[in-house]
Amino acid sequence: MNTRVEDLNTWLFKSVSIAPLVVFRLTFGLVLLYSSIRTYEKGWIKELYIDPTYHFSFFSWLQPLDGDGMYMIFLFLGLTSIGIIFGFLYRISIVVHFLLFAYVELIDKTYYLNHYYLVSLVVFWMIWVPAHRWYSVDCVLFPNIRSETCTNWNILIFKFQLSIVYFFAGLAKVNPDWMLRAQPMATWLPGKYQLPIIGQFMNLREVACLFSWSGCAYDLTIWIFLWMKKTRFVAYLAVLVFHIMTGILFPRIGMFPYIMIVSTVIFFSASAHEKILSYIGGGLSLTGAEQRTIKKNKVISVILSVYLLIQLFLPMRYLQYPGNLFWHERGYRFSWRVMLMEKNGYTSFIVKDPIKDIQREADQSRFLTAFQKQQLRSQPDMMIQFAHFLGDRFKNLHGYEPEVYVKSRISLNARRSQVFTDETLDVYGHKDPMGHGWIVPLKD
Secondary structure, three states: HHHHHHOOOOHHHHEOOHHHHHHHHHHHHHHHHHHHHHHHOOOOHHHHHHHHOOOOOOOOOOOOOOHHHHHHHHHHHHHHHHHHOOOHHHHHHHHHHHHHHHHHHOOOOOHHHHHHHHHHHHHHHHHHHHHHHHHHHHHHHHHHOOOEEEEHHHHHHHHHHHHHHHHHHHHHHOHHHHHOOOOOHHHHHHOOOOOOOHHHHHOHHEEEHHHHHHHHHHHHHHHHHHOOOOOOOHHHHHHHHHHHHHHHHHHOOHHHHHHHHHHHHHHHHHHHHHHHHHHOOOOOOOOOOOOOOOOOOOHHHHHHHHHHHHHHHHHHHHHHOOOOOOHHOOOOOOOOOOOOOEEEEEEEEEEEEEEEEEEEEOOHHOOOOOHHHHOOOOOOOOHHHHHHHHHHHHHHOOOOOOEEEEEEHHHOOOOOOOOOOOOOOOOOOOOOOOOOOOOOOOOO
């Protein structure tokens, strides 16, 4: 056992070419820059962070900045992206970018996407790796930091993270809806009839099954083939085909295909990355050279182990909650579940004055945008959050607490709609609505 641990540590801490890390910095930095510019050009800063009067913040104290503050946030995201790309004041640039990006993503659950979570994790780890020690402005300003090598774990952490994303995305697809009913693909694909050549086949159930099964097989195995030298090139071609097609069929998925296409390049050998750098004038020639072992750091080993355990636990935490995960969504976020469900229905909030014995349906449009209402109607924690907002608002106006009830009826993956919430429970007055069994179990 001790020998295996020692071998693992030797593998983690051996010296390797820094080329993959430098290429990763350049390409991922470009994605970060494009994302910031795209958000500005599409008017999303105003639409998502300035116009709404209410935000489903992960933390109640975290709110958007007033005035032009959010524009300044995205300006600095763009500037720090440039700093990352060129390796200019890299440590400052990457730390500031991480803090600002995390701040923006925690403002509102409405806009949560798995790839934003992935970007946060990747940028976090980029803080701790020496991606600026070659082919960077910092190397010119501070020549003593230059190094043609890095520690192996600096590269492995990104490979492991991407492997975890793919594996759990595939594992999540191993469920009856996806594998047996081809849902939600069977609901979504017929709407792609306008596509040239393949559009005429999109209404066929066989096509929905093909997309479902191949998507599951791809996610479960592609990361294995990317690790293996003999299959890496073909696997990367599959990455290109899969994510380009995903981007075409489902444009609302946003930056995810581009992030995965760019990120998975890190699986290629050091020599491949050295060639890439040689094309842009920053080549290295260290392949197979300087295989010295850097002094092992037990603290780093423990931190990496704990981090990977957390990443393995989070996607599986849903097992502690009974019922259908896609219905109650407890443990759904931060678990790499991508495009697995289609929910439709309605949700209304009834605010009752217990003293005057008067009740009214809250006008959600006064506080929420159309997209916020769409996301709210099927996500229980957001329902509870908004119910408390309505209750607090009533209490501030009248000086005493109201009762707030949620009436919701939802359809999951083309099933017949059914009652979603216990309409008799005062959500505002109950300490733990979710623990009460407030979500009515799904009837299959």
